Amino acid sequence: MEKLELWEDIEAVADSRIEPWLVGGDFNVILNAEEKLGGLPLTHAEASDFAHCINNCALSELKSKGSKYTWWNGRIEEECIFKKLDRVLVNQDFLDLLLNSSVQHLIRQGSGHAPLFVQCSTEEEKVVKHFKFLNFWTTYHQFLDIVREAWQIDFVGDLFSEFQEKMKNVKKALAQWSKKTYGNSFERLATLEELIRVKEIQFEIRPTQDNRCALSQTEAELRKYLHIEKEYWKQKAGMKWFKDGDRSTKFFHAFVKGRRQKLHIGEILTSQGEVVQSNDQIGAATVEFFEDQFRETDILNCPEMLENIPRLVTQGQNEEISRVSSRDEVQTVINELNGDNTSGPDGFSGTFFQASWEIIGDDITKMVRAFFCGQRLPRFITHSNLVLIPKKEDVKSFTDLRPISLSTFENKIISRMIHERLVKVLPTLISANQTRFIKGRSIMKNVLLAQ
Known part of the structure; x- marks a missing residue:
């Protein structure tokens, strides 16, 4: 009954406030089962009432650092219970005013509850703004004229370098046009x-x-x-x-x-077991971790072993996989890809390629053909941005983050074409016993057979 009165009081405060505000402390209730370790199961009625109050007040929880749990019952082994009873909630106006705010769960001293240390800042992190193609540009009649004019440049060099220079020229022209218009x-x-x-x-x-x-x-x-x-x-x-x-x-x-x-990372545990909090330290630790993850290892070259692997791909299938692409095939792949997906390092989304096909189509086709003829793709095409997505709310180390690769659209075109060709060959390469991760097959078939 006391908690219901507390929720009503908080809702009354929310109704009377039009300015930024914060409420924090010991709410003596958890929101979900992940906020508790040990003891009796979660009472969903209490959690539901608290969640309903938060939603009614349009509040959100500040991102926390430190231990996941803020309360300990002082006991050990089977009787030990940890809970997240303490938290800080803010309204949207508070976040708009103090975007880089967080709460630190300090160590418990003389009490079962961890003190909450709220850190607020009006300074936004300085981020270098890179070019990003805005899809609505394609709806204006000047767009194609600008692309066409910027694309017509004289360049002496290989076709990959020529394509890169043309894209740079278009990027510059579009940025100037957008700023001027x-x-x-x-x-x-x-x-x-x-x-x-x-x-x-x-x-x-x-x-x-x-x-x-x-x-x-x-x-x-x-x-x-x-x-x-x-x-x-x-x-x-x-x-x-x-x-x-x-x-x-x-x-x-x-x-x-x-x-x-x-997505903000306030602190992280490095490979050396040290917790770092500054942006420079987190950045350096991130580079070190993923450089180690992607570092190429020595490959064992054993021709004798390869001789014992049967050749399942026929000469005709091999020719189909590696054949030179037609202009229509490249255009079909471009139109099938989602133009609204997040762009890669160059800032160009698929919408640009779809809308500008009549202007840039020949150059793209030449580039794709060169790849299937054996030419190595340059870095500006294979380069990707790595975005780290939290696997859970309480991120402590890099293993709690899922890396997502944001590739250039040119790379996506070639990858999709390879995929479409390999799909036709895969049934002859993969055993019928393999049921998971194969389109049209279900792992449950093997489960039923095992039973």
């Missing part, structure tokens, strides 16, 4: 909204045709910038489920910032 879209949007208020008043005072036309022109320009704003945040948020509806930039901001906070 739209400038700071968000500032322009605020200016237009204020301008419409003025013109509405003018039209109310003097409802003439001229005033009506002036208002309509400003409203049309506002709709253009509203569309730009919506498409920008839609792509930045990576929302595949987004549908057209009312404008809600606050929602987009909250979504992006919430995801950024979730």
